[in-house]
Amino acid sequence: MAKNRFSALQELTKRTPLNVEHTEKLTSVFGDNVFTRNKMRQYLSVEAFKKLEDVMSDNGSFDNNLADQVASAMKAWAVEKGATHYTHWFQPLNGATAEKHDSFISLTKDGSVIDSFDGKMLIQQEPDASSFPSGGIRNTFEARGYTAWDPGSPAFISNGTLCIPTVFVAYTGEALDYKTPMLKALAMVDKAAVDVCQYFDKDVKKVISTLGWEQEYFLVDDALFNARPDLRLCGRTLMGHQSAKDQQLEDHYFGAIPRRVRAFMIDLEYECYKLGIPVKTRHNEVAPNQFEVAPVFEEANLAVDHNQLLMSTMKRVARNHHFNMLLHEKPFKGINGSGKHNNWSLMTDTGVNLLSPGKNPKSNMQFLVFLVAATKAVMEHETLLKAGIVSLGNETRLGGDEAPPVIMSVFLGQQLAGIFDEIEKKVSTKKMTPDEKTELKLNVGRIPEIILDNTDRNRTSPFAFTGNRFELRAVGSSANCGEPMTILNAAVAEQLVLFKKEVDALIEKGVKKDEAIFQILRKFIIESKKIRFEGNGYGDEWKKEAFKRGLSTVSDCVEALKGYVTPKARKLFVDNGIFSERELEARFEIKNEMYFKKMEIESRILGDLALNHIIPTAISYQNTLIKNVKGLKEIMPDVYANVADVQMQAIKEISEHVKAIKTLTDEMTDVREKSNDIKDMIKRAEAYSKDVRPYLSSIREHIDTLELMVDDEMWPLPKYRELLFSR
Ligand code: ADP
Ligand code: MG
Numbered sequence: 001m002a003k004n005r006f007s008a009l010q011e012l013t014k015r016t017p018l019n020v021e022h023t024e025k026l027t028s029v030f031g032d033n034v035f036t037r038n039k040m041r042q043y044l045s046v047e048a049f050k051k052l053e054d055v056m057s058d059n060g061s062f063d064n065n066l067a068d069q070v071a072s073a074m075k076a077w078a079v080e081k082g083a084t085h086y087t088h089w090f091q092p093l094n095g096a097t098a099e100k101h102d103s104f105i106s107l108t109k110d111g112s113v114i115d116s117f118d119g120k121m122l123i124q125q126e127p128d129a130s131s132f133p134s135g136g137i138r139n140t141f142e143a144r145g146y147t148a149w150d151p152g153s154p155a156f157i158s159n160g161t162l163c164i165p166t167v168f169v170a171y172t173g174e175a176l177d178y179k180t181p182m183l184k185a186l187a188m189v190d191k192a193a194v195d196v197c198q199y200f201d202k203d204v205k206k207v208i209s210t211l212g213w214e215q216e217y218f219l220v221d222d223a224l225f226n227a228r229p230d231l232r233l234c235g236r237t238l239m240g241h242q243s244a245k246d247q248q249l250e251d252h253y254f255g256a257i258p259r260r261v262r263a264f265m266i267d268l269e270y271e272c273y274k275l276g277i278p279v280k281t282r283h284n285e286v287a288p289n290q291f292e293v294a295p296v297f298e299e300a301n302l303a304v305d306h307n308q309l310l311m312s313t314m315k316r317v318a319r320n321h322h323f324n325m326l327l328h329e330k331p332f333k334g335i336n337g338s339g340k341h342n343n344w345s346l347m348t349d350t351g352v353n354l355l356s357p358g359k360n361p362k363s364n365m366q367f368l369v370f371l372v373a374a375t376k377a378v379m380e381h382e383t384l385l386k387a388g389i390v391s392l393g394n395e396t397r398l399g400g401d402e403a404p405p406v407i408m409s410v411f412l413g414q415q416l417a418g419i420f421d422e423i424e425k426k427v428s429t430k431k432m433t434p435d436e437k438t439e440l441k442l443n444v445g446r447i448p449e450i451i452l453d454n455t456d457r458n459r460t461s462p463f464a465f466t467g468n469r470f471e472l473r474a475v476g477s478s479a480n481c482g483e484p485m486t487i488l489n490a491a492v493a494e495q496l497v498l499f500k501k502e503v504d505a506l507i508e509k510g511v512k513k514d515e516a517i518f519q520i521l522r523k524f525i526i527e528s529k530k531i532r533f534e535g536n537g538y539g540d541e542w543k544k545e546a547f548k549r550g551l552s553t554v555s556d557c558v559e560a561l562k563g564y565v566t567p568k569a570r571k572l573f574v575d576n577g578i579f580s581e582r583e584l585e586a587r588f589e590i591k592n593e594m595y596f597k598k599m600e601i602e603s604r605i606l607g608d609l610a611l612n613h614i615i616p617t618a619i620s621y622q623n624t625l626i627k628n629v630k631g632l633k634e635i636m637p638d639v640y641a642n643v644a645d646v647q648m649q650a651i652k653e654i655s656e657h658v659k660a661i662k663t664l665t666d667e668m669t670d671v672r673e674k675s676n677d678i679k680d681m682i683k684r685a686e687a688y689s690k691d692v693r694p695y696l697s698s699i700r701e702h703i704d705t706l707e708l709m710v711d712d713e714m715w716p717l718p719k720y721r722e723l724l725f726s727r
Pocket of ligand 2: 294
């Protein structure tokens with residue numbers, strides 16, 4: 001094994017950046033592999049295209065005839081582009097994307113082969129659902145699941161296969177994926193937001209949710225990656241002493257992009273453009289070998305699909321460049337981990353960003369309503385939002401002075417917070433005087449200047465207003481954004497519905513519309529005051545303060561997951577048809593199951609490495625020390641004890657660490673076995689979190705100390721300094 005690290009390091013010296021030359025103009029490749037509207041128009045009859053457009057904007061229904069026509073158009077286009085297979089592409093709850101490829105060929109009666117793809121194959125498939133997480137929904141005797149076409153996200157070609165974005169549901173109708181509930185939440189926020197917009201603009205007929213994600217990731221050279229079983233199997237290092245130099249000098253962030261990495265990025269961007277993913281920004285991140293890619297924002301459903309597609313494309317392209325891409329939230333101890341900021345807003349079909357201050361008091365009132373609704377949504381559902389972003393990986397990142405704290409709060413910026421305070425103070429249930437009203441409106445009207453002058457940013461807030469959108473910063477780098485998007489949009493929709501209900505009630509009582517809106521704004525501002533925090537989210541004072549305010553300060557993943565099934569969360573989901581009770585329970589169970597299954601893998605790999613790699617290496621080195629001491633004794637018997645005291649001390653310490661590693665590993669195995677006896681998934685996750693997790697760090701501590709003691713020539717696993725600075 002020792003050879004692996006050194007042959008890997010040797011391989012590294014031979015690396016040169018790949019030659020990447022893409023001479024085509026960007027605009028000519030963009031969307032090349034996507035069945036875009038333009039292509040639909042080209043391949044469909046005028047009438048069929050019109051009908052399909054209606055379906056895509058939720059105004060029409062799909063009949064068999066239309067399905068056949070669309071399928072045949074898609075196939076014609078795909079085959080022309082060299083595709084040989086098709087697949088329904090979906091997002092099961094294991095976090096990956098799934099595809100099962102079928103060839104277009106079909107046999108005719110006379111035995112000849114033709115290309116075939118009809119409406120039925122486009123609209124629905126029945127993959128065996130038994131190998132995907134279902135949280136007990138799917139019985140093995142009824143293993144079928146359905147995938148059904150999502151016309152809101154265009155088909156695309158990837159690796160010679162026509163991919164059709166679909167939802168994935170159980171035979172009995174329950175959702176088994178991320179997309180199904182998100183589409184429901186997006187429809188819910190559409191309706192709620194359109195209703196509220198009517199106070200301000202009767203022309204608004206549709207509101208979409210927008211999402212711009214920022215994907216962080218690490219690159220590790222292939223050869224080194226392959227010499228680390230922990231990276232290969234868990235996506236993170238389970239051991240490794242900190243590199244003497246890592247991110248202290250802050251010299252990586254926004255620094256010059258290394259040549260090999262640049263070549264990878266250029267290739268990645270090219271692949272993304274062909275797939276219609278509008279990536280725009282690339283830069284180095286804070287930690288060495290950490291980078292970020294971000295697109296222009298899109299409609300949330302499409303943006304989520306594009307992020308899933310990006311993650312798999314990145315892995316593939318990275319491999320061509322002899323890199324492995326790490327999406328884990330905390331691949332290396334002691335340096336920054338990776339997240340995925342979700343920039344979120346709402347936009348009307350009249351082209352107005354509802355979280356962007358307008359040009360006059362009226363549009364600014366509208367802006368304030370949406371700002372307040374979002375703030376209150378976080379207030380009401382802080383524990384649910386947290387449940388939606390925690391995972392075994394993210395647990396190690398959140399709250400670590402580099403990532404948002406595990407306490408949910410909303411940052412508005414001083415000026416907007418000031419406006420909230422003013423509304424709270426000046427508006428009352430008593431009728432406002434005309435002067436008061438004018439002044440308030442004037443101030444509301446001044447919002448855009450205020451914000452332009454005041455681009456203050458608070459990097460420590462998990463949910464920060466950044467001028468024309470909110471940035472949900474707590475999402476993990478490997479997460480499917482569909483989950484936080486489902487929760488956030490549903491929670492905001494719920495507040496918008498409530499807002500309208502209360503304003504309408506006042507109007508009914510004879511209060512004027514403007515005044516009614518101000519009054520309910522004030523009510524919402526007061527009710528959501530607790531969640532607003534403008535200060536340093538990393539500080540200890542905030543933890544104390546948040547606790548005093550009664551906000552959830554839970555940082556443990558398994559505890560935080562319980563936010564999924566509180567009465568409030570159930571009410572939001574079940575009453576609005578986002579999840580049924582059964583679906584919610586299933587999801588909750590899957591989350592817990594994923595947690596302990598992943599930890600079980602980590603714990604077993606750590607055990608293997610400890611016993612088979614680390615202890616034998618430590619003993620080998622100890623033997624050379626023993627030999628040395630014996631030799632010294634032989635040549636200078638009188639003074640050897642004095643001369644060899646460093647070696648003697650090391651021999652003793654190595655024995656202590658070896659013993660501790662062995663004892664702790666044995667204990668960990670016992671504890672794991674005991675935990676595995678627990679039948680209830682939630683209780684088992686609790687046991688893993690409480691009993692198994694501590695061993696992962698205590699064993700590691702001894703190993704990391706040994707790494708510093710043992711001869712570098714003998715250490716079997718690539719070290720942090722090698723993993724982080726080879727590129
Ligand atoms: P920063 O690192 O300063 O936060 P980036 O440029 O890395 O900014 O990313 C900002 C992201 O926010 C981009 O994906 C951008 O498209 C997105 N964004 C901008 N406006 C909106 C909006 N109205 N809705 C959703 N996302 C938005
Ligand atoms: Mg950024």
